[in-house]
Amino acid sequence: MTARFAVVGSGWRAGYFWRAAAGLDGLECVGAVVRSPRGLEVPTFPSLDDCVRRASPDFVVTAVPWPATPGVVRAAVAAGVPVLAETPPAPDLPGLRSLWADVGASPLVQVAEQYLLMPSHAARLALVRSGAIGVPTQVQVSSTHQYHAVSLMRGFLDAGRRPVRVQATRTTAPLVQPLDRDGWTDEAHPAPVTTTIATLDFGEGRSGVYDFTDNQWHNQLRFRRLLVRGSHGELRDDDVVRLTGPRTIVRSALTRRQTGYDLDLDGFDTDHISCGSDVLYRNPYVGRRWNDEEVAIATLLEQMAAWVADAGPPPYPLADGAHDHAVALAVDEALARGEAVTTEHEPWAG
Numbered sequence: 196m197t198a199r200f201a202v203v204g205s206g207w208r209a210g211y212f213w214r215a216a217a218g219l220d221g222l223e224c225v226g227a228v229v230r231s232p233r234g235l236e237v238p239t240f241p242s243l244d245d246c247v248r249r250a251s252p253d254f255v256v257t258a259v260p261w262p263a264t265p266g267v268v269r270a271a272v273a274a275g276v277p278v279l280a281e282t283p284p285a286p287d288l289p290g291l292r293s294l295w296a297d298v299g300a301s302p303l304v305q306v307a308e309q310y311l312l313m314p315s316h317a318a319r320l321a322l323v324r325s326g327a328i329g330v331p332t333q334v335q336v337s338s339t340h341q342y343h344a345v346s347l348m349r350g351f352l353d354a355g356r357r358p359v360r361v362q363a364t365r366t367t368a369p370l371v372q373p374l375d376r377d378g379w380t381d382e383a384h385p386a387p388v389t390t391t392i393a394t395l396d397f398g399e400g401r402s403g404v405y406d407f408t409d410n411q412w413h414n415q416l417r418f419r420r421l422l423v424r425g426s427h428g429e430l431r432d433d434d435v436v437r438l439t440g441p442r443t444i445v446r447s448a449l450t451r452r453q454t455g456y457d458l459d460l461d462g463f464d465t466d467h468i469s470c471g472s473d474v475l476y477r478n479p480y481v482g483r484r485w486n487d488e489e490v491a492i493a494t495l496l497e498q499m500a501a502w503v504a505d506a507g508p509p510p511y512p513l514a515d516g517a518h519d520h521a522v523a524l525a526v527d528e529a530l531a532r533g534e535a536v537t538t539e540h541e542p543w544a545g
Contacts, residue, residue, distance in 0.1 A: 197221050198500035200279075201246045203228040203267050204258035205235055207376070208281065212256050213237045215493040218483050222496055225250040243270050254279060254503050256307065256496075261286040265294045268304060277303045279499050283342050283520035284513060291517045295543050298513070305499060305509055306516025309491040310343045311350045318449055318468035318476035319421065319430060323351055327470075328437050329427030337406035338419035341523035342516070348395065348403035349519065351423050356518040356544040360537045363393035363405075363529040374413045393526045405526060435470065447471055465490070514543035 198221060202209045205227050213224040213236055226238035228246050233239065240246035243255065254277040257267045265285045271278035284306055285291045298304055310316055323331050334351045336344040348354065369385030388409050395403035404422075411417050423430040428437025433449040449470050455463030464484055468476040480490055501507030521538055529536045 196504075197223050198253045198503065199223050199225045199251065200254045200256055200496070200500070201226050201228060201240070201250060201252040202237070202256045202258055203243060205229045205233065205239075206258060209256075209258035210236075211489065211492050212258065212496065215489060215496055218480070218485070219493055219497065222500055225252050228255075243267065243274065247274050247276055252276065254499060256499075257281050265290055268294065269297055272298045272301045272303050275303070277305070277499075277503050279305050279307050279495070279510075280513070280516065281307045282516060283523075284516045285520070288521060288524055291521060292542070295513070295517060295541075299543060304513040305502070306511045306513055307492075307495060308343070308346050308511045308516055308519065309488075309495045310339065310347055312491040312494045313487045314451075314465055314468060314476055314478060314490055315433070315449075315487065316347065316421070318470075319423065320350060321475040322430060322435065322449065322470055323423055323425070325473075327428065327435060328423065328425030328430055331423055331425045332400055333402045333404070333422075333424040335404040335406065335420065335422040335424075337408075337411070337417075338421065339412060340407045341526070342519035344405050344407065345395075345403075345519040345522045346515075347421070348405075349397070349515075352397060352401045352403070354397040354401055356514060356541075357398055358538045358540055359398075359522045359525065360396040360535055361393055361522070361525040361529045362535045363391060363526045365389055365391045365530055370408070370414070371416060372410055372414055374415055375410060376413055391526065391530070393529065395522065395526075449475065514545065517541070517543045 202212050216222045216224040224237050226240055226246060227235055228243050229239045255271050256279045257264050258281050264280055268278050268280050285294045311320060331352050334348040336347050367387050367389050370388040371385050372380055372382055390408040393405040408417050421432055436446045439445045447470050449468055451468045452466040454461040454466055464481055465478045467474050480493060495510055498507060498510035502509050525536050525538050
C-alpha cells in the first residue's frame with residue numbers, strides 16, 4: 196500500500212520532500228499547496244482545503260516560512276489530517292504556547308526534526324546507546340544551529356523536557372565565506388561573523404555546549420564537531436575512547452564503508468558505518484546515491500507514513516519540537532539579558 200502526502204510550500208526545502216518520495220517505494224507526493232500557480236515537479240493546489248478534497252493525502256508536510264507554520268498546522272488538524280511540521284513549529288515562545296494550547300491535545304502533529312536520523316549521527320547514537328562510553332553526561336555540538344543542536348544534545352543525553360539553565364556569550368571575528376547555500380561565492384576577503392557559545396544545564400549531571408558560527412552549515416572553513424562525554428569514555432566525531440576492562444583503555448574509529456572509490460564499480464554510495472566488527476548503521480537506501488540529508492529526510496517520511504498507518508512509533512512529537520525551540524530561544528534570551536536564564540516548566544513537558 197502506498198502512503199500519499201502533500202507538501203505545503205514550494206521552496207528549497209519543499210523540494211527535498213517530493214524528490215525523496217520519487218525515490219521511495221510506498222510513498223507518493225500527490226502535490227504541493229502554493230499561493231500562486233507555477234510549474235513544479237508535482238501537481239499544485241491553491242489551498243490546503245482544495246488539496247485535501249481533491250488529492251486525499253494521508254498526511255501533509257509543511258515547508259513554509261516560520262511565521263506561517265502554526266497556521267498550516269492548525270488548518271491540517273482542523274481538517275483531521277496528520278501533519279509533519281517543519282522546524283521550528285512556531286517562531287517564538289508565545290507562538291509555541293499558543294500552538295500547543297490549540298493542537299497539543301491532538302494526536303495528529305509531528306515535527307520534521309531529522310538530525311538524529313542522519314547516518315553519522317544515527318551511528319553515533321547507536322554507539323552511545325549501546326553503553327560503550329557508559330552513561331552520557333555532556334554533548335558538545337558545533338555544526339548546526341538552535342533547535343537542531345538542542346535536539347542532538349537531548350537525544351544523546353536522553354534528557355527529556357525538563358527546565359534547562361542556559362548561559363551564553365557572543366563574539367565577532369573576521370572570516371571568509373567561500374560557500375553559502377547557493378554554492379561558491381568566490382569571496383576572498385574576510386567579513387565580520389558572529390559565534391555564539393552557550394552552556395546548557397539539563398539537570399541530573401547532564402549538560403551541553405553549543406558553539407555555532409554564522410553560516411557554519413555551508414562554510415567548509417569551519418569543522419563540524421560533535422563530542423559526547425560519558426562515565427566510561429568519550430566519543431569525538433568518529434573516534435571513541437573507552438574503558439573496556441581493568442587497566443584497559445581502548446581507542447576505536449567509526450568507519451563509513453563508502454562504495455564507488457578506486458576500482459569499486461558499485462557506484463558512489465554509503466553502505467554502512469561500523470566500529471570494529473559492530474555495524475552501527477546500515478543505509479536503507481543503497482543504490483539511490485543520496486547524501487546524508489536526503490537519507491535522513493527519506494527516513495523521516497517513511498517513519499511518518501508508518502506512524503500514520505499505526506505501524507510504527509511517532510517520529511518526533513510536537514512536544515519535543517516545541518521544547519527544542521524553547522531551549523534554543525533561551526540562548527538568545529541569555530545573550531540579550533547578559534545573564535543565565537532558566538526555561539519554564541512548559542505545558543508540553545508532560
